[in-house]
Amino acid sequence: MLSKLSTRPTLRRCAITSAAGLALLGAGLPARPSDGSEPDVSRFYHQKVTWAKCEGVDMPEDLQCGKVTVPLDYTKPRGATLDLALARYRATGPSHGSVLLNFGGPGSAGVAELAAGGDDFMDLTNGYDVVSFDPRGVGRSSPVSCGDVPTDSVLLTDGGSDVDVTDDPKAMLEHVRRAAASCAKHSGQVLPHVGTVNASRDLDVMRQALGDKKLNYLGFSYGTRLGAVYAAQFPEKVGRLALDGVDTLTEPLSEQGVAGAAGQQRALEDFVNWCVEDIACPLGTDARSAREEVVRLVASLDQDPVPTDFGEDFTGQDLVGALSQALYSEELWPSLERALASLVEDGDTRALLGFLGSGSAFRASGVRVGDGTHGALVDQDDVPPDNLPAALMAINCADDPDRPDADRITRDLGRLRAEYEQASAVFGRYRLTEYLMCYGRPKGTDYIREEVRDVRTAKMLLVGTRGDPATPYRWTVETARRLGDSAVVLDNKGEGHTGYASSKCVHQKVVAFLLYGSLPPDGSSCGPEGVRE
DSSP states (O other): OOSOOBSSGGGOOOOOBOOOOOOOTTTTOOOOOTTSOOOOOGGGGGOOOOOEEOOSTTSOTTEEEEEEEEESSTTOTTSOEEEEEEEEEOOSSSOOOEEEEEOBTTTOOHHHHHHHHGGGGGGGGGTSEEEEEOOTTBTTBSOOOOOSSBGGGTBSSTTOOOSOTTTOHHHHHHHHHHHHHHHHHHHGGGGGGOSHHHHHHHHHHHHHHTTOSSEEEEEETHHHHHHHHHHHHOGGGEEEEEEESOOOSSOOHHHHHHHHHHHHHHHHHHHHHHHTTSTTOTTOSOHHHHHHHHHHHHHHHHHSOBOOTTSSOBOHHHHHHHHHHHTTOGGGHHHHHHHHHHHHHHOOOHHHHHHTTTTTOOBOOOOOOOOSSEEOOOOGGGSOTTHHHHHHHHHHHHTOOOOOOHHHHHHHHHHHHHHHHHHOTTTHHHHHGGGGTTTTSOOOOSHHHHHOOSOOOSOEEEEEEEEOSSSOHHHHHHHHHHHOTTEEEEEEEEESSOSTTTOHHHHHHHHHHHHHOOOOOTTEEEOOOOOOO
16 A cells, blocks of 8 residues: 555545665564574563553543553564553443554554544444554654655655656656655664564554453554454454455555556546536536546646745646545545635635645654664654654555666656556556655565465454545455455445445444454445535
8 A cells, every 4th residue: 555544534645755775674574583483572561551641732531541662673672662652542331352443554643543533433432442552653652754854855746746757767766765865864763663564563562461362453544454464463363353445465566556546536536426416516517528627727737836825836736636635535525626616716725735734845853763772752742744654655665575676667667657647647647656655765574465365363354445546445355365264345335445434334334343243244235325515
């Protein structure tokens, strides 16, 4: 998965960053000693979380915070350590233990997500403490950063790159290499040890510290990758695992980008078909003409950008970035229609800039974290503003074993550009830059691609959404087939990225499974639900 972040619109960023050419010590895969034994990590399995009221003006009164300590390097458990931030809502009824949540990304800080969006999970408190966490390198847990550099020097999307990468590939690769060096400089000792394989081991330490014999878990988007890796590493510890918006375990970045462009194109067409039914649709009342109008708007803004109040011009690629975020959720369609109307009728980009969040103008704080023998939690105010894209990049690259060299990239770009633009005339160029995301970094682990298969666990629920612009439904089917008989598929025939928050049917079935172990039949479905006006 390339750049799929939170299931909540306010925290989504379609961000890509590049990280450093730095030895990853086996790319985060816990190596075994030469005698075949496992390193002794038992001391980390004797913890108990101490909970206290969360500090901060925006923290709900009933949200509690705590931490667990994990080894920085699982091959050297007597070496440096890290603290990982946790938050929970206590069970309101008889508790069966905890259910852990991961909101996706990679790069979403679970503590902040749970604080902001906890209402969606209150029904789970009927049987569980609802817990989320900041994974290593994310949020308060030794956050990675790319330093005090302009974001558009680090990111290749999110409106950060208006350069056609096929025009001068060598210049673009040098741009990526320089940005990578900044990421290495500012991320500290945690950077070589981020990645899903280590995050999965952290998850098992959390399980024990919470007092649970088995892991109950709800993962969204990237969080489904984490859940699948946990099932492969700790099959006997799997309790009830629900995975919503299922990620690929096998596709290389180049293929993921094509799939992402095609998914976003389908979502755009669905939005257009809905919009033209409204006489006020700024794209017109004919679907074909409206799709062509979107292409014209992008090209026009790339040629003649519109000034903004923030001192930077709004380009066609900024429009593509805004569209990509707005199309994550069907609930955002009315807001997107109004934002496009403001652009088309008044040249006003403010509403569209809102979909881009921080936009391309923020600067990282330059805070260096994770030095010394213990990576303590950082204060929320000290989390670098670029942590989300920096973590996304670091984790995705640690999980990916492919590293084409500069010559290979240069040879492939022309062919790939044709494939991406065939997938989408709007999103193809925007996603093509992601092919470069791991250039200059060492080879990532092949554990996920090679070993996460045929797991022997309790039954797991996998939810795929037909109109998902980020994780195509076929990835759910392919991942279920790969995981084996333990996987049960729920087919959500709705729109948007993931189904738990947008489909009452999906929500009910996930909650019934997590609370009571009640699984729907494999291949059963939930019907589409209408757009909120």
